[in-house]
Amino acid sequence: xxxxxxxxxxxxxxxxVPWQSQRSDGFSDGILHGSxxxxxxxxxxxxxxxxxxxxxxxxxxxxxxxxxxxPFYSRGERxxxxxxxxxxxxxxxxxxDPVCRAKxxxxxxxxxxxxxxxxxxxxxxxxxxxxxxxxxxxxEKFHVPAKSLDEYDPRNVYFQLRKNSLGRLAQDLQTxxxxxxxxxxxxxxSSVSNVALTHGLLLVADSERMLREQGLDxxxxxxxxxxxxxxxxxxxxxxxxxxxxILIGQQASEEPGGGEMAAWLKSFISEVPIEWVPAGEPFWxxx
Amino acid sequence: xxxTPLSRRRFCQLASSGLLLGPSLMRGQSSPTRLxxxxxxxxxxxxxxVPWRTPTADxxxxxxxxxxxxGITTTFMSTLxxxxxxxAAGNNFVITHEPTFWSAADVVSDLRDDSLYRHKVNFIEKxxxxxxxxxxxxxxxxxxxxxxxxxxxxMGWEDYRVKSDNPxxxxxxxxxxxFEELARDMQKKLKLRSMRLVGDPKLxxxxxxxxxxxxLQCMPQLPKVDVLLVFEGREWEAPEYIRxxxxxxxxxxxxxxxxxxxEEAGMDECARWLQAFVSEVPxxxxxxxxxxxIPI
Numbered sequence: 001x002x003x004x005x006x007x008x009x010x011x012x013x014x015x016x017v018p019w020q021s022q023r024s025d026g027f028s029d030g031i032l033h034g035s036x037x038x039x040x041x042x043x044x045x046x047x048x049x050x051x052x053x054x055x056x057x058x059x060x061x062x063x064x065x066x067x068x069x070x071p072f073y074s075r076g077e078r079x080x081x082x083x084x085x086x087x088x089x090x091x092x093x094x095x096x097d098p099v100c101r102a103k104x105x106x107x108x109x110x111x112x113x114x115x116x117x118x119x120x121x122x123x124x125x126x127x128x129x130x131x132x133x134x135x136x137x138x139x140e141k142f143h144v145p146a147k148s149l150d151e152y153d154p155r156n157v158y159f160q161l162r163k164n165s166l167g168r169l170a171q172d173l174q175t176x177x178x179x180x181x182x183x184x185x186x187x188x189x190s191s192v193s194n195v196a197l198t199h200g201l202l203l204v205a206d207s208e209r210m211l212r213e214q215g216l217d218x219x220x221x222x223x224x225x226x227x228x229x230x231x232x233x234x235x236x237x238x239x240x241x242x243x244x245x246i247l248i249g250q251q252a253s254e255e256p257g258g259g260e261m262a263a264w265l266k267s268f269i270s271e272v273p274i275e276w277v278p279a280g281e282p283f284w285x286x287x
Numbered sequence: 288x289x290x291t292p293l294s295r296r297r298f299c300q301l302a303s304s305g306l307l308l309g310p311s312l313m314r315g316q317s318s319p320t321r322l323x324x325x326x327x328x329x330x331x332x333x334x335x336x337v338p339w340r341t342p343t344a345d346x347x348x349x350x351x352x353x354x355x356x357x358g359i360t361t362t363f364m365s366t367l368x369x370x371x372x373x374x375a376a377g378n379n380f381v382i383t384h385e386p387t388f389w390s391a392a393d394v395v396s397d398l399r400d401d402s403l404y405r406h407k408v409n410f411i412e413k414x415x416x417x418x419x420x421x422x423x424x425x426x427x428x429x430x431x432x433x434x435x436x437x438x439x440x441x442m443g444w445e446d447y448r449v450k451s452d453n454p455x456x457x458x459x460x461x462x463x464x465x466f467e468e469l470a471r472d473m474q475k476k477l478k479l480r481s482m483r484l485v486g487d488p489k490l491x492x493x494x495x496x497x498x499x500x501x502x503l504q505c506m507p508q509l510p511k512v513d514v515l516l517v518f519e520g521r522e523w524e525a526p527e528y529i530r531x532x533x534x535x536x537x538x539x540x541x542x543x544x545x546x547x548x549x550e551e552a553g554m555d556e557c558a559r560w561l562q563a564f565v566s567e568v569p570x571x572x573x574x575x576x577x578x579x580x581i582p583i
Contacts, residue, residue: 086501
């Protein structure tokens with residue numbers, strides 16, 4: 001029988017990297033909620049297990065969710081990392097919070113199993129998150145990967161696009177990813193072609209590494225800290241060193257990887273249905 | 288302007304002697320006290336109304352604190368663009384709420400080989416600028432947090448504030464409006480370009496609460512308000528929390544502002560506050576502005 005534990009064992013066997021499961025702070029990969037003995041009826045992969053995603057999973061008779069973000073609005077860190085994030089709310093706070101209670105009740109009543117799979121998935125030689133994003137954008141033909149590395153090695157972030165303005169490029173991302181809250185630094189009319197495409201939170205150290213590539217015009221990422229990489233890019237633009245930064249949101253940047261993960265899971269799990277269910281963008285913006 | 292105006296006679300003398308080279312030199316010549324940045328900070332410490340704490344981020348980040356200053360710029364963030372505008376305005380002392388070198392503690396040891404870091408340092412040195420951060424103690428200012436005093440004024444919400452002793456639980460009751468109208472009003476008053484919203488645009492709202500940056504502040508606040516304001520927060524915190532609250536049937540909404548949207552007006556307040564005890568040099572609030580724009 002495919003239980004939560006059997007599923008996790010099979011993921012560990014197939015992930016292709018030594019399993020890392022001991023973070024000093026915050027959540028580790030593995031079962032976050034539910035029992036390891038629960039029989040898996042179906043699997044949903046998603047960026048974040050929103051209440052809507054969980055309802056959809058139950059409606060399609062799937063009780064196991066594999067996700068990047070945890071269900072209760074925290075990565076479990078006990079202290080803020082460089083003040084970027086919140087410390088995890090204490091149990092007495094989440095126990096008394098009506099939103100957390102509603103979600104916890106739904107998880108318990110429906111016997112759901114919620115599995116976090118982030119560090120080990122990201123440690124693979126081929127970056128499924130990057131590949132998913134490239135496919136979502138249909139940018140395969142513009143990819144300029146270092147031949148010595150796997151095509152989707154996490155360092156293979158460079159793309160040579162047809163010349164476009166920064167504003168048009170940002171609009172193209174909005175259209176292709178069906179999102180609204182795309183935040184841009186830089187002059188909309190700047191001409192851009194050489195792009196670094198990344199996912200998740202962009203740090204200054206990542207940016208310095210990417211900028212070693214000559215002629216880089218713009219970096220695309222999920223999110224960035226507004227006293228770290230955000231002013232770093234504002235200053236780069238002022239100094240004339242790059243044309244801009246485009247932040248598409250954590251969800252938009254990480255979600256297509258869920259599709260890659262579902263396809264990968266299907267290669268070694270055949271007993272139950274597996275479906276990628278995007279959580280969708282949380283935001284709208286004023287027009 | 289607090290600068291002593293030059294008499295026409297003195298102006299002619301300076302011009303003919305070749306000393307009138309630019310606004311900064313003019314101020315240096317006209318200031319008999321040769322005020323330094325360190326002296327300004329000493330006065331701030333005396334006036335802020337709370338004992339000075341250590342450790343604190345409120346320190347000199349670059350420049351010579353004992354050199355004479357030509358003018359003071361207060362701002363949310365000492366970006367390169369802001370420094371250029373401050374220099375052009377003739378103010379070589381920048382009081383910034385947020386970091387200069389892209390980390391909470393302005394750690395520069397890792398930046399020695401970074402060409403942008405060198406570019407920024409060169410600009411600051413060339414223009415003999417001094418940068419001091421005013422964060423912890425401006426928030427701690429008595430009788431009220433200087434940042435939120437400025438924000439309340441910018442929004443015109445001073446009278447809507449619900450009395451509370453908890454600085455992390457700021458609430459307002461505003462005249463009832465729709466969520467969308469509230470967002471539009473806030474976008475205009477705070478000069479924002481990158482506000483992001485969660486919730487029904489038509490939701491009728493009146494109780495608004497500050498959720499700070501963190502889910503830890505948002506959770507206790509949500510039951511008391513219709514709309515939560517977050518001034519930069521990670522996307523896996525408040526936006527997902529409010530999205531679930533709405534899915535669970537609650538009538539709630541979120542305005543996710545850029546960090547600047549929550550705090551920049553507080554540095555306008557800072558300029559006004561400084562003018563009460565610094566009169567030797569001009570003092571000007573120069574906004575660093577919303578760093579983003581959103582294509583629509």
